[in-house]
């Protein structure tokens with residue numbers, strides 16, 4: 001069964017053709033990064049307009065790269081929640097029109113379920129239940145994943161998402177957008193112990209996260225260092241700020257994820273979302289998991305960040321479970337995944 005998956009939840013216009021959930025035939029992504037760069041973050045209104053410009057081209061490109069036509073497609077899946085409402089609406093409108101014109105079943109998909117599914121597409125040995133940490137520009141979510149794609153949400157962020165604080169810290173340091181990869185690379189040259197940034201909720205005993213305190217702390221630190229000319233005079237290295245900030249974020253993410261695996265007896269941990277590309281997060285989680293006899297999986301970078309393949313993938317499972325949406329399907333800015 002071939003599914004066309006569309007995602008326009010944030011700043012990437014994405015479409016993919018996936019067969020039977022796991023076989024990625026094409027996976028096309030148009031990034032809007034350049035358009036948002038001068039603003040230092042995603043501008044929702046601009047994102048919507050860029051999606052409108054790109055969506056038809058990207059869908060056609062996905063079909064072309066898969067060497068196929070709509071005659072060969074069995075269903076259309078689209079992210080309809082959560083995300084930027086204007087951005088989501090473009091994908092939903094496109095998917096509804098195509099489903100109507102080609103008389104195909106329509107499936108509205110939760111973006112986070114797509115991220116969670118990404119690991120399953122590439123790791124054949126992935127077992128259930130497992131613990132999944134989704135960390136992206138918009139989300140930080142710790143979930144227990146059961147057979148049949150049922151979930152128990154263990155915890156989420158009380159304020160900013162992990163990727164969001166990477167982007168903000170990069171902005172404070174004047175390093176550009178998106179900040180995750182820039183900070184990641186810079187941090188490799190710095191001392192993670194140089195500055196003791198806070199680790200909010202590290203010992204809260206639950207699975208909730210909070211990152212705005214780290215963000216504010218870095219901001220005050222950078223502002224003061226700049227006032228005192230310590231950065232320009234080389235007394236404080238931005239590599240050390242990057243490494244110390246990253247150490248704080250990663251320590252909290254790893255501690256809570258490993259605690260969840262230990263408590264639930266899950267032997268597998270999956271990492272997904274844009275921040276799953278982070279080298280320190282990957283290596284720290286791997287070594288912490290070894291201590292409790294658990295394995296860590298993460299997808300290749302193009303499946304970590306937003307893409308249409310993960311949407312078409314989870315849609316296949318949902319189709320088997322009987323999901324069909326009407327043409328009245330709407331977009332929603334919020335929409336957590338449903339607990340079992």
Ligand code: KG4
Nearest residue numbers: 136137138163180181274275277278305306
């Ligand atoms: O999943 P994604 O493409 O979009 C959302 O659904 O939000 O994630 C984008 C986020 C951005 O905040 C970006 O800075 C972050 O992922 N990111 C990283 C790295 N690469 C991308 N964060 C930390 N380290 C990285 N290497």
Ligand code: ZN
Nearest residue numbers: 115136305306
């Ligand atoms: Zn995402």
